Amino acid sequence: MELYQLVSFVVVAEEGNMTRAATRLNLSQPAVSAQVKSLEEELCFPLFQRTSKGMKLTQEGVILKTKVDIVLRDVDDLNNEVEKMRGNAFSKITLGVNTDPGLLRLKDIYKKLTDQYPDISLTVQESMSWDVVGKLNSKKIDLGFSYIVPHDDRIDAQLLGEIDLTVVGPEAWRSLLDGKTEKDLAAFPWVWTSEHCPLNMILTEFFESIKEQPVKAIVVDQEAAILKLVSDGVGLSVMPSNKVKNLEHQYGVFSVAKLNKRLKLYILCLKQRKMNHSISIFLDVIKDVWRVGD
CATH class of the missing domain: 3.40.190.10 (Periplasmic binding protein-like II)
Structure with missing residues (x-):
């Protein structure tokens, strides 16, 4: 049983649709389907009912997902602790930007980050507001600017300004x-x-x-x-x-x-990754530049 199989299983369960799950994972649909099938064969019981409306968890699938959610949270916690122990060395952050860098105060954000945390490197990726959630879930970006607050309880949205x-x-x-x-x-x-x-x-x-x-x-x-x-x-x-x-x-x-x-401007990240050491630091830098809470 491989970690990537468990991740694919959870994403398919959350999306209820193989195509959407593949998009979120940045994989082909056959690849995701093969991972789920391989996991089912290894476990010797079906995890999903395939219906015309999509993928529905079996009773065994519901029980397994509860356990796997805990495992994946523990993996995130472990990665976060490792990052804390090694400090900020070699930390990388990918930020999704939805509009002009000047409008987002990106120059000030970059300056504050490099002045205070020189070991954290920043990569910027164009991400339209409607693409941010998908890129966060597939971990193509760590945080993203957006004019939209998604109806998704996995996402943390911080209002920066108007x-x-x-x-x-x-x-x-x-x-x-x-x-x-x-x-x-x-x-x-x-x-x-x-x-x-x-x-x-x-x-x-x-x-x-x-x-x-x-x-x-x-x-x-x-x-x-x-x-x-x-x-x-x-x-x-x-x-x-x-x-x-x-x-x-x-x-x-x-x-x-x-x-x-x-327009209201937000910074989005996954709730489960919000306390990641580098993400938490960078989120504070963005909020400081935008004077959130002043």
């Missing part, structure tokens, strides 16, 4: 947009965002508040793509105010009107 938003338009439209009311702006074409993007809710609420229907010129979900399309005159959109201010000359866009809505 991000001001603005309607952004192409510089070529400046005279055309000057003095326009919110209802006037609603008549223009808009660069919309996909449903899983946090800005989608902001845009939807904005149009509901002025009782207008948007003209959706195109739907995208990447901030860089939004800025480029706005710059090209495809339509208006909504972006973080500071990002527009920092990039207006580069992209040829400008802030048309400030919105009275804000």
